Amino acid sequence: MTLIIGHRGSAxxxxxxxxISFKAAMDAGADGIELDVQMTKDGEIVVIHDEKVDRTTNGTGFVKDLTLTEISRLDASYTFPEYKGSANVPTLKEVLEWATTRDSCIVNVELKNGIIDYPNIEEKTIELINHFNLQKRVIISSFNHYSLVKCKEISSDIETAILYMVGLYKPWNYAISIGAKGLHPHYYAANPKIILESQQCGIDVRPFTVNEIDTINSLFKNKCSAIITDFPELAAQLKKHNE
Incomplete structure (x- = not known):
């Protein structure tokens, strides 16, 4: 059964x-959510995709240069003015605490440390996961594969997944070599053969960001482990037709 993971919620x-986005994704029938984490000036883990707050909030500057208090005051309604004043940048702690109230909700935490080397972001993230006893429901992914190895060294209980954009040769072997149990490729790099051979080797394949109807249907047909999509409601509707 192919699971549905809401990309940045229901982005x-x-x-x-x-x-707002995370709750909407689960209400739409998603099996879980994907989110991105950066670190504030005072060492707090916050949920935001970009290294700067400019694109998705009414603020400016790098996350690393702002305190949690400063970031918490920002409006994160982005291009959805109807949510102005009711959408802000959550902490990872806030999201994980909420996830404990949603039975079986998968949380894919992407470490955004490929550009900025946030000190101890792996330790701090895993500490929060352990605090809420969500080791079996969280997947840590990153384009920084050194960081994924570090996560496995800190905790063997939490699944890691490799993010990548282009074709890798036998990616299931690479995943096994660094202790990862998942592959999160751009959907262009997830052809049926890679999906089949990876999953036969015990490596789950969860392509991103899958928004087109034909692509969603194709991945359901190929029995992909999961898809990561901006439109979990659409994916849930299509899934019913593919069952």
Whole structure:
């Protein structure tokens, strides 16, 4: 059964990476959510995609240069003015605490440390996951594969997944070599053979960001482990037709 993971929540219809978006994704029938984390000036883990707050909030500057208090005051309604004043940048702690109230909700935490090397972001993220006893429901992914290895060294209980954009040769072997249990490729790099051979080797394949109807249907047909989509409601409707 192919699972549905809401990309930044339900980012196609709601302000991305906000509690509004995460709740909407689960209400739409998603099996879980995907989110991105950066670190504030005072060392707090916050949920936001970009290294700067400019695109998705009414603020300016790098996340690393702003305190949690400063970031919490920002409006994160992005291109959805109807949510102005009711959408802000959540902390990872806030999201994980909410996830404990949603039975079986998968949380895919993407570490955004490929450009900025946030000190101890792996330790701090895993500490929060352990605090809420969500080790079996969280997947840590990153384009920084060194960071994924570090996460496995800190905790063997939490699944890691490799993010990548282009074709890798036998990616299932690479995943096994660094202790990852998942592959999160751009959907262009997830052809049927890679999906089949990876999953036969015990490596789950969850392509991103899958928004087109034909692509969603194709991945359902190929029994992909999961899809990561901006439109979980659409994916849930299509899934019913593919069952």
């Amino acid at each position: 196609g219809s709601f302000p991305e990476n906000t509690m």
